[in-house]
Amino acid sequence: MATPASASQPNRLVHESSPYLLQHAYNPVDWYPWGEEALRRAQTEQKPILVSIGYAACHWCHVMERESFEHEQIAQVMNERFVCIKVDREERPDIDQVYMDAIHAMGLGGGWPLNVFLTPETKPFYGGTYFPPRNWFELLQQIANAYGSEHRAELDQSAEEFARVLRANDLEKYGAKTSAKPVARQEFQTLLRNLVKRFDTKLGGTKKAPKFSMPVIWRFLLRAHALTGNNAALQQTNLTLQEIAWGGIYDQVGGGVARYSVDEEWLVPHFEKMLYDNGQLISLYAEAYQLTQDEQWREVVQQTVEFVHRELMSPEGGFYSSLDADSEGEEGKFYVFSLEQLREALGDEAPLAADYYNCTAGGNWEHGNNILHRRYSDAAFAEVHQLTSGVVADLAAGWRRKLLEYRNQRVRPGLDDKILTGWNALMLRGLVDAYRTFHKPQYLELALQNAEFIEQNLRRGRGLWRNYKNGRATIIAFLEDYALLIDAYTALYEATFAERWLQRARELTEYVLEHFADEIESHLFYTDSTGEALIARKKELFDNVIPSSNSVMAHNLLRLGTLLDVPAWRGRAAAMLALVQDLAVKEPQHLCNWASLYLSQLAPLAEVAIVGPDAELFRRELSRHNLPNAVLTGSSTTSELPLLLNRHAADGNTTIYVCYNYTCQQPVHSVAEALAQIHAAALRE
Numbered sequence: 146m147a148t149p150a151s152a153s154q155p156n157r158l159v160h161e162s163s164p165y166l167l168q169h170a171y172n173p174v175d176w177y178p179w180g181e182e183a184l185r186r187a188q189t190e191q192k193p194i195l196v197s198i199g200y201a202a203c204h205w206c207h208v209m210e211r212e213s214f215e216h217e218q219i220a221q222v223m224n225e226r227f228v229c230i231k232v233d234r235e236e237r238p239d240i241d242q243v244y245m246d247a248i249h250a251m252g253l254g255g256g257w258p259l260n261v262f263l264t265p266e267t268k269p270f271y272g273g274t275y276f277p278p279r280n281w282f283e284l285l286q287q288i289a290n291a292y293g294s295e296h297r298a299e300l301d302q303s304a305e306e307f308a309r310v311l312r313a314n315d316l317e318k319y320g321a322k323t324s325a326k327p328v329a330r331q332e333f334q335t336l337l338r339n340l341v342k343r344f345d346t347k348l349g350g351t352k353k354a355p356k357f358s359m360p361v362i363w364r365f366l367l368r369a370h371a372l373t374g375n376n377a378a379l380q381q382t383n384l385t386l387q388e389i390a391w392g393g394i395y396d397q398v399g400g401g402v403a404r405y406s407v408d409e410e411w412l413v414p415h416f417e418k419m420l421y422d423n424g425q426l427i428s429l430y431a432e433a434y435q436l437t438q439d440e441q442w443r444e445v446v447q448q449t450v451e452f453v454h455r456e457l458m459s460p461e462g463g464f465y466s467s468l469d470a471d472s473e474g475e476e477g478k479f480y481v482f483s484l485e486q487l488r489e490a491l492g493d494e495a496p497l498a499a500d501y502y503n504c505t506a507g508g509n510w511e512h513g514n515n516i517l518h519r520r521y522s523d524a525a526f527a528e529v530h531q532l533t534s535g536v537v538a539d540l541a542a543g544w545r546r547k548l549l550e551y552r553n554q555r556v557r558p559g560l561d562d563k564i565l566t567g568w569n570a571l572m573l574r575g576l577v578d579a580y581r582t583f584h585k586p587q588y589l590e591l592a593l594q595n596a597e598f599i600e601q602n603l604r605r606g607r608g609l610w611r612n613y614k615n616g617r618a619t620i621i622a623f624l625e626d627y628a629l630l631i632d633a634y635t636a637l638y639e640a641t642f643a644e645r646w647l648q649r650a651r652e653l654t655e656y657v658l659e660h661f662a663d664e665i666e667s668h669l670f671y672t673d674s675t676g677e678a679l680i681a682r683k684k685e686l687f688d689n690v691i692p693s694s695n696s697v698m699a700h701n702l703l704r705l706g707t708l709l710d711v712p713a714w715r716g717r718a719a720a721m722l723a724l725v726q727d728l729a730v731k732e733p734q735h736l737c738n739w740a741s742l743y744l745s746q747l748a749p750l751a752e753v754a755i756v757g758p759d760a761e762l763f764r765r766e767l768s769r770h771n772l773p774n775a776v777l778t779g780s781s782t783t784s785e786l787p788l789l790l791n792r793h794a795a796d797g798n799t800t801i802y803v804c805y806n807y808t809c810q811q812p813v814h815s816v817a818e819a820l821a822q823i824h825a826a827a828l829r830e
Contacts, residue, residue, distance in 0.1 A: 162614040163233040164561045165201040173220035176231045187228040187265040193292045194263040195227040198234050198241050201561035202417035202467040204476055205275045206258045212278040219282050226289035235466060236612050236620055239672050242683050248272050250310045262288055267680050268304035311681035321728045328746040332730050336740055340733040348409055349385035357405040358389060360425035361692045365737040367432050368773040372748050373828045386433055390445050393516035398548045400448030402426055412518055416470035416477040420457055420568045421691050423449050427575030431582040435771035446579050462598035464572045469559035479558050481514035490551035498544045501526060564613040566603050566622055569595060570629035577636045581768035596637060607656050621676045624669055627657045628697035635704055639777040654705055667720040668695050692738035699742055707750055708776050710787035748774050749805040751823045755779030756792045757799030766816045775823055
């Protein structure tokens, strides 16, 4: 193969803001960003399109760039025979979703980099993920020759068939239809049994590598335990949270979790750190602490918030998207330690720290390096070394400080400094959940800074922008952005009783129903009706590492419909659940956020209204408790919110009203009495 190209003139990507696109701006490939110019050229010259999709923290995207996109000979074929388009999947998840579905329709495995060949009409006919350079070179020639010969008609016909598949109704494709059955306890038990089959009961998580943290699964199990008393659900979640917190997937030095573990033991991470994982894990560990009071979970929350604040927060108050897996061209180099480096950082304390973090002279990973991880608790470590648990905790805190200082002298991984609305919303929600659980004022301060940043920079009239960088927002938001931000703003209201956030959540919900609604089905489209039309308009149904936008919106409609007394919204949430509930019972591992909604329908939703001079104090105390099936509203004076109308502080004393379906319990004057009323309505085994 050809040797890598020397420094080239910049291509069209040099004018983009996406760090991923800018990484390719000096490739010899004549890359275009997705847009009218590239698509028009393909039509005019009747050339096939190569659309290559990835993201800035993607290790194999970097590998393919070095091996193929930086080589003159390969670039020459790409430039002469194709119109080449680069897409940042994080900025344009709509494009990624369409062409990932196309790869699956072809019977191929998905992933990134995603490379798909299209007709000039943007219909896909072939694709794949990573290709070694020789394979890629040969594939380019084969496709170019076939498209320029009598085989073009066959490829066009194949593309038309794939386009028809992509346009097919997603619900019909997966056998989903409106259930004739109401939600039922017996069906829910079947759902749980089907989910349990997927669990790794020894090492936590789900069976087989790679292992992703999948917060949506474990938050569902926490809620199942809280509402039903199912101890097995709590045990599996605690096991998973412990293995993640002790594993190499968790940054033992700086806090925060990597995207996934390549092995079953959670030891070897794929080292990139994503904002969306860490925002959700803050929520997950905070919720687990509410149920268990396990101090380990407090530490994980604190360390992860510190990491995000230190390394991912912009001066303006937005959160950046990710940190790369690579530094100096090597995966994980920033995070690992040889035993000698451990000695340099810790001196005489190194032997004890090496035992604590399972480091050896030969290394537990590649090239004599160690991925720091733990195998047992501080109490067990203290017993082995004849120390007290408190001493171990203090020692470990000191080791982390020194190792962080040592590590900070290294060349840092690349930072993807674009700011995405949906991912910021996940972090905003995480900070709110951390504040409600631990009542640390700095968590609320960070949350409010972020919310104000979003309002100042990502509002688009009544709607939203998707992205922000260098003072510019350029892409219309997707359903994910709206759904996650509505959820975060609703939670922010419940954590502060500041009504502006509830009203903003209402405005965004009204916008969604105007611009994303399917007039035939209850589900919502992923794209805005005013946005760019692709070859298929998709709906996101399945929960993944990020819960699906439709499932989040269904939760929003239920909670906001209750807080704002909009029965039509609650009805729509129930209708959305009915469309997927049979599928959720059969395949819960792919629909766990829907499963949480199913669970919430089995027990009545508590409407908790706090009125009186100590409303904030009562709210604070209530928020420390795990209340998955309650909405909170309150005021120290009066309010026009539906749940607060005609509610008064009896005899001037702060009063709590707990109601279900417009029927209220006896007003009470203490948090303990209110909790008793709420818990009385929970399901039990």
